[in-house]
Amino acid sequence: MTQWLRFWQHPILDKEFRERMRKRGTFWGITIYLSVIGLIALTYFFLASEMASSVVSGVGEYLIIGLFVIQLITLALVVPGVTAGVISGERERQTLSILLTTPLSSSGIVIGKWLSSLSYILLLVISSLPLYAIVYLYGGISPSQLIKGFVHLFVSILFLGSLGIFASVVFKRTVVSTVVTYLAVAVVGIGSVILFGFWEVFKNINSIKNDLVSEILMGLNPLISLLTFLIDDFDHLSIQPYAVYVTVYPCLTLLMLLLSIYFLSPLRWKMWSWPSRKKA
């Protein structure tokens, strides 16, 4: 317990919370996020219930899938924006070198920054919970599916956050780091679908029976892996894409964080010949 308390008193977390709460953007960020999510969700609810009015039993399922998908896509757009500047921003403000001379190790800085950004994102997600509560009342979805859905979202947030941090450690400028993070998100989201398509074609040409690869590829795509456990039609798969997703992405997250810590450390054992140009 005291350990836990001490953790929240980590200077980086404390400072980041203070700074974030004072930025006018923070309040507006939450407001806009909720309005956008709410608006899209309500529109979707409306359309879905119109269409499904004949098959009354399916409405709840459609609604919850829609909500999770909307939330995931919105987070994929929001998290890079929040995290891709946290280290490069310190560098641009010329505060990073001082930070690195304090006993806060580069791991403390990376983890502290990661967690404080994530807390902000979690605040967004938590404030959208009432929407889920409404949808849950429609029925059509089991509690375990709901929990799986949130675990999936959580894993996605952790990963997206670590991706943003990694880019902001490696790239000197926030602009570059942000662009690269969005590109990486696009690769994760669309790249795996393209790969999946290629594999299907390849499979048909060579008449391969084994479906393991396509199942793994499905699991690597955030959207598909989300859909597979929300829609019941995928029960026949030997490996659940959901299981693939929640094992692979935490590992990638860890890797990203370790690499970030490594690259942030000024005295890393082998100087990477990264362009380290200084102002003239």
Place this chain on the structure above:
Amino acid sequence: MIRTEQLTKKYRKVEALKNLNLSIPRESVFGFIGPNGAGKSTTMLILATLLKPTSGRAWIDGLDVVKQADEVRRIIGYMPDFFGVYDNLTAAEYLSFYASSYGIPRHRQKAIINDLLELVNLTEKRDLYVDGLSRGMKQRLGLARALVHDPQLLILDEPASGLDPRARIEFREILKELRAMGKTVMISSHILPELMGLCDAIGIMEQGELVAQGDVEEINARFKGNRMIEIHVIDQLEKVVRVLEGEQKVTSIQVDESRRLLKVGLNGDEHLQVSLLSRLVAEGIPVFRFEEIAVDLEDVFLKLTSETGGESN
């Protein structure tokens, strides 16, 4: 306190630091001087554990700056040549953040922060957002920040750059206080007079090499013609010049006939001055003023860096 051994840093092809051997004793103020690009900041970055040397080693208080970086960080306070502050924190919160990062518990921070703000004359700005501070105030706040964990050694990279003359003087006063507190200070600058009354010793860098190191006076004395004597006579100006021209150790003579004043460059110490004066008097020259005038360290510096064929200016 600081010792470096054959310290070398190459940025790709540029050799910013060449086999630097430096030694700075405890509780002294060391002025680190050199023109742009001499390698001062590079040296300080290495000492501040922010840059890995290409070869050679450096120790602070016996601790290796690469292998024992964590321990070194606890005993140094580093102030970079350019640094930013967190705009949306107040001055007190800004210091508190760094105090926490050194593991100083909250209940002890208040007293420390008050003392530091007092030291740098920012007590009234305590609860002001750092954003609203002037350049000079931010610089002083930065110094307070570097002191937050009571480090034994301060590494200050051009702390007075960008300050107006009054702010410079204020900054100097603070540094004198720190010296009185028994801190070891390494301070860089390219403006020499700024360090004159402040430093116990200076080191002069030029293109990655230490071209001179020692006491301020010692360095002063090492360069010929740097002792200047003003001689005022009632008359017999030509005779004075004749006598002086016969002296081996006189390096230059400037004559101001209307004021019957001579400026004489000497390569020697007080004994030479004594013998020169008695010689003039013995010759019957009516000398009514014979005085050594201070040589600007700046002159020494320019002379020195041009002698080594530096790229200064």
